[in-house]
Amino acid sequence: MQSAPFVFGRMAEGENFTDREQERARLSQNFLSLTNTMLVSPRRWGKSSLVKRTLQDITAKDRRTKTCSIDLFNVRNEAEFYEQLVTSVVKATSGKWEEWLAAAKEFLAHLRPQLSFSGDMHEEITFDVEWEKAAKKPDDLLDLAERIAKAKDCRLIVCIDEFQSIGGFKDSLAFQRKLRAHWQNHQHVCYCLYGSKRHMLLEIFTDPSMPFYRFGDIMLLDKIANADWGTFIVERFAKTGKRIAVRQAERLADFVDNHPYYVQQLAQLAWLRTTDECDGETIGAAMQGLTDQLGLLFSGSVESLTERQMRFLKAVLDGVELLSSAETLGRYKLGTSANVVRIKEALREKEVIDISDGKVEILDPVFKHWLTCEYFVR
Ligand SMILES: Nc1ncnc2c1ncn2[C@@H]1O[C@H](COP(=O)(O)OP(=O)(O)O)[C@@H](O)[C@H]1O
């Protein structure tokens, strides 16, 4: 059986990656001019895919640019942060493990690092360093990228995903101050910091009292435009000998608000149901399939929300804009306007909603569809 020409749940690469021309150009330009960049969007809108693609574009053209990426998703403290940073910087700037060891010995001499291997092909190589101890005097660790890049006469792009995690470290502000103080002096390294909790990241980057204020260019990543999805879906179908009209492809993307992850998932479901040509009915059935498939998950998330939070979501779905007006408070039984503030914060914390320019939006388009068509009609 032919495999479906759509991907979700892993990074979009090669021919699975579409559009983002402008974002790629801006990001490339930033990287090449060593302008630090903060990239922010809700989860699954395509940050990781975009960064990876841009790094590939750059390294394909310029061999003197090295890149390294770390993910702070499971990193809970400074010591773990340094371990990730140092290990990936050394690996990114040295070809073979012999070189890694040499670099580690040269640049981290005082830590007396040893390499340890696990697995057959030296796949898993780690530095044996007492990171907790090293974290007490982190200056060398924080300047490592710069020192290596300078010594090797290359340019290094350090990408850090889920950067908002550092907000949860002990003494986070002091830690952020340290990072900023070192990184802003780097002449051969550029930092790309990104993550999905918009309000937390914007607080870190745009609050004048915070250490990372004005650290670089802030990019708020958007979803991909409907017309681009149309072209992409038509092409992907054609590639496998199936057909879909542009108008239908655009409708498909529209069903899930052009949300990158869901467009790919829905397109896959529609493709699987198509033998020859995908029509409106097939798309409708695919959307129903997707909603059913996720329904169980959504029932679970609803259980973790309070009744008031659910009534608040109902008001949002009904298109109510003045969410703390006396009328809304009464009609949806939301209590006081102070309650509404708390509800918003809690829902934002759970990444159920996002608030930009005062407008509340439910982030997951399929959840939204399920609430409207199933949950609230029961
Ligand atoms: N440029 C793109 N072209 C096509 N699909 C994309 C693109 N960017 C993201 N996607 C889809 O969205 C999903 C999530 O992308 P990802 O880069 O992991 O997002 P994030 O890092 O923001 O959570 C991918 O698995 C893919 O299905």
Ligand SMILES: [Mg+2]
């Ligand atoms: Mg990601």
